[in-house]
Amino acid sequence: MRDDALPNHDTETLEDLRAEIDRIDRDMHELLMRRGEIIDRLIAVKGQSGASAFRPDREAQMMRALVSRHSGLLPVDTVEGVWRIIVSTFTYMQAEYCVHADDSGGDAAMRDSARFHFGFTVPYVTHHGAGAVVAAVAASKGDLGMVRSAGAQDEGAWWVRLVGENAPKIIARLPFVERPNHPAGLPVLIVAKPLAEAASQDIALHAVTLPKWHDAALGAVGALAGEILAAAPHAGELSLLVAAPGRVASGQFVEELQRAGAGRAVAAPVGSHAARFELDQARSGVFAPRS
């Protein structure tokens, strides 16, 4: 609203308000089209060094900044959802990609998460099992995989498929902004071929294989501020998917487990993601009309 056109709230009509909404919509559309014009320059600057234009660290920072500066009546769920679609679609415009999701734990929550975080322009492809998702990502140019953070019940140690320099890696954890009652709050891990620009190293993930389960493993992983996300048998042994601060190297789990008497372990990095970010309760409230 320009200074010379300040509304007189006592006399304004429905037509006035609709005219104001139309002006705002035109401005927003104009800004989005201008945002789109940057894409060609972005492609030129980022070059062809990576198959995927996705930069999860940058996106995590953007989403944090967005919800942190948000105020007013518009629900934060809406603001986050709108920006997720903008950012994901703009990433798609730079280099097309699909989201491959594991529906073996049920499709509804996965689909909600995919649509909330990537919108409808980015194709959504379902697979039965996290292993199939990793295989689809490995066979693609720059697609993303979406797997439940805890893994599917009957899937086995899908994360061992991420071991090795050229294997896909975990590059993000969604939602970027956590809060109670998030509309698409299923914790998921995003898998991609190793990125040109490294993913955030705040939290690193490790595949840790032990001869068998030992109660001391819990304390040993905890001593390194690690968290066991999932556990499953693998090649006659037990494999753990462990998340820990990025400063902890895989080898430290081997030493700590040995010291704790949990046996001879093998550990390898399988990715990393930005630190989890919890929106404080006060900001996550749903729309409540002013009385």
Ligand SMILES: C=C(O[C@@H]1C=C(C(=O)O)C=C[C@H]1O)C(=O)O
């Ligand atoms: C714009 C970039 O590429 C992607 C698209 C983004 C956007 O549209 O805001 C942000 C991060 C990237 O996933 C970038 O690398 O900065």
